[in-house]
Amino acid sequence: MAGxxxxxxxxxxxxxxCDFYHVTANDNNxxxxxxxxxEASDRKSYLGSEPVSTIYLGGGTPSVLKGGEAGMIxxxxxxxxxxxxxxxxxxxxxxxxxxxxxxKDLAAIGINRISLGVQSWYDEDLKMLNRRxxxxxxxxxxxxxxxxxxxxxxxxxxxxxxxxGLDRWEENLRRSLKTEITHLSAYHLTIEPGTVFGxxxxxxxxxxxxxxxxxxxxxxxxxxxxxxxxxxxxxxNFGKPGYFSIHNTNYWKQVxxxxxxxxxxxxxxxxRQWNVRDVRKYIKYAGSAHEYYEREELGLKTKFNEYVMTSxxxxxxxxxxxxxxxxxxxxxxxxxxxxxxxxxxxxMKQENNTLALTNQGKMISDNIISEFMMPxx
Ligand code: SF4
Numbered sequence: 001m002a003g004x005x006x007x008x009x010x011x012x013x014x015x016x017x018c019d020f021y022h023v024t025a026n027d028n029n030x031x032x033x034x035x036x037x038x039e040a041s042d043r044k045s046y047l048g049s050e051p052v053s054t055i056y057l058g059g060g061t062p063s064v065l066k067g068g069e070a071g072m073i074x075x076x077x078x079x080x081x082x083x084x085x086x087x088x089x090x091x092x093x094x095x096x097x098x099x100x101x102x103x104k105d106l107a108a109i110g111i112n113r114i115s116l117g118v119q120s121w122y123d124e125d126l127k128m129l130n131r132r133x134x135x136x137x138x139x140x141x142x143x144x145x146x147x148x149x150x151x152x153x154x155x156x157x158x159x160x161x162x163x164x165g166l167d168r169w170e171e172n173l174r175r176s177l178k179t180e181i182t183h184l185s186a187y188h189l190t191i192e193p194g195t196v197f198g199x200x201x202x203x204x205x206x207x208x209x210x211x212x213x214x215x216x217x218x219x220x221x222x223x224x225x226x227x228x229x230x231x232x233x234x235x236x237n238f239g240k241p242g243y244f245s246i247h248n249t250n251y252w253k254q255v256x257x258x259x260x261x262x263x264x265x266x267x268x269x270x271x272r273q274w275n276v277r278d279v280r281k282y283i284k285y286a287g288s289a290h291e292y293y294e295r296e297e298l299g300l301k302t303k304f305n306e307y308v309m310t311s312x313x314x315x316x317x318x319x320x321x322x323x324x325x326x327x328x329x330x331x332x333x334x335x336x337x338x339x340x341x342x343x344x345x346x347x348m349k350q351e352n353n354t355l356a357l358t359n360q361g362k363m364i365s366d367n368i369i370s371e372f373m374m375p376x377x
Contacts, residue, residue, distance in 0.1 A: 002050035003247050004077060006036065007261030009060040009279050012094075016130040016196035017158070017189060021263035021277045022060045031283045033069060037076050038287030039260050039275075044080050046258045046266060051082045054247035056090045058115075063097035067105025074109055088152075088246045090115055095141035096133040103148035113152040113245075114145045115185075121175045122168060125161055130196070139179070146180040152243055154183035159217045160209050161189050169217045170224070177228040182243035186221050187236050188214060215363050222359060235313045235365055252310040271297045299377035304331055308372045313365060317356030338372055 010026035011018075026032075055077060057070065065073075070091065077083055090113040091106055098116070106114075118138040120126055126134065133141075138155075145153050155176060159169050176184060191197045191208055200206040222232060230238040234252065237245065251257065251267075259266040262282040265274045273295040276282055285292035298306070304327050311318050318339075324332040339355045342348035347361035347368060361368055 001053045001250070001255055002047040003054040003056065003250050003255060003257035004047075004052055004081065005247075005257055005259045005264055006055070006057045006062075006073065007060060007259065007264040007275075008057060008062040008065060009262050010064045011059070011061045012064065013130065013132045014196070016128070016200075017191070019192040019195055020060065023279055026064055028279065028283060029064075029069075032279060033073065035283045035286040036073065036260055040076060040080060042287035043258060043260070043266075046268065047081065047256055049082070050256060051084050052077070052087060053084045054088045054090070054250060055083070056247045058090075058092050061094050061097070062091055063093035063102075067102060067109065070106065070111070071109035074111075088113055090245070090247055092117065093141065094132055095138040098137075098141035098144050100144055100148065103144050103150070107148050107150065112150070113154070114150045116141050116145070116153070116155045118142075118155040118176070119158045120161070120164075121172050125164060125168075128161070128163075129158070142179045142181060151182060153181050154185060154239075154243075154245070155179075155181050157184065157186045158189050159186060159221065160214050162206060162209055164209075164217075166213070166216055166220065170220060173221060173224045177224060177230075183237070183239040183245065184225060184230060185237050188218070218363060219359075222362075231315070233315045235362055249314075252314050253316075254307065254310075266293075269298075271295050300327065301374045301376045303327075305373050308335070309369050312355075312357060312369050312372070315356060317354040320353045320355065334374070335372070342368060 007021070009022050009032075010029070011022045011024055014022075014024055055074070057073075062070065074089065089111050091111045092115045095116055095118060116138065117131070119129060119131055121135045121138070123134050142153060142155070157172060157176060159172075191201050191206065197206055225232065225238040229240055231241065231244075232238050233244050234248070237248065239245070254269065256268045257266060259275065262275055262279045263277040265272060273293045275293045276285070282292060307323075307326075308318060318335060320332065320335070323335050335355070339348050339350065342361065343350060347358055347364070348355055349358050357365055357368065
């Protein structure tokens with residue numbers, strides 16, 4: 001089992017909080033697609049004989065692609081990799097790119113999971129974030145996706161936006177959960193250096209909200225999604241039964257994946273590699289002998305840290321049998337000793353052979369995870 005991630009780097013507008021690799025001009029779209037297919041062809045053997053069970057087109061904004069272009073990319077992957085007939089194929093869209101004909105095209109080429117960047121149901125927040133769409137367009141996008149026959153529909157929301165407040169966050173959740181969505185990803189706003197918000201923060205024009213407010217919004221998210229029948233299977237991800245993201249779950253379960261496109265990451269259990277964050281260099285060098293990526297071989301401690309970091313964020317938690325098998329007695333003792341302290345504080349729980357965060361622990365997950373990190377590689 002393996003996955004393929006495709007990074008489409010183009011965006012029509014720059015969102016103020018965005019730290020993903022993207023460019024706003026797409027005058028080299030055809031050359032980009034050619035480079036992408038060249039890279040896919042060149043790296044056919046990366047996944048060995050593992051069948052591909054998920055494909056994820058993310059970005060950037062995949063919905064800048066025409067239906068035919070996305071179809072050509074998928075067809076190429078099916079010809080060159082062993083793609084499972086029932087593979088989960090996710091496509092990210094900006095709500096204002098959605099129309100009935102486009103959704104029909106996406107369904108026809110085999111896309112079966114739709115991911116919409118809704119972010120907020122308040123136009124003033126969308127303006128502040130510098131999103132292109134309005135709340136009315138977001139609602140229409142969900143309705144059109146559902147109308148085109150998609151059942152696996154996820155949206156992204158952002159909380160912790162300065163000025164959002166608990167009441168409007170509640171309303172954002174209420175409006176989201178009233179729609180046809182079967183999955184929700186909700187991320188706390190982080191102000192990253194180098195972004196528009198980062199620069200505003202440096203000048204003292206923007207400030208993160210305080211911890212109590214953050215926790216209140218996070219708690220409300222957990223409560224309201226649970227009452228609506230969603231399961232929090234990862235700190236930021238909530239799905240109805242049968243609608244968890246297989247692609248993302250596989251990332252957290254150390255399933256190998258091939259990342260195509262500028263800045264895309266790949267993982268094959270022994271190493272990670274990441275492509276150049278520059279679409280022009282990518283177009284020039286993808287699939288050629290000239291190196292367009294960097295690679296890191298993963299030492300045992302790095303593997304341990306990655307495993308703990310990802311698994312503790314999920315409802316499945318740390319599997320102690322896996323830890324003992326893979327990281328031997330030293331790794332096992334280290335985890336059990338540290339976990340004992342957090343169990344005592346009510347921040348972690350042990351069930352059979354797994355260790356997971358409690359709801360209280362999830363609020364300070366980053367702190368707990370950082371205590372588990374082993375120094376060295
Ligand atoms: S659409 Fe997505 S990738 Fe593009 S600027 Fe906005 S957040 Fe970033």
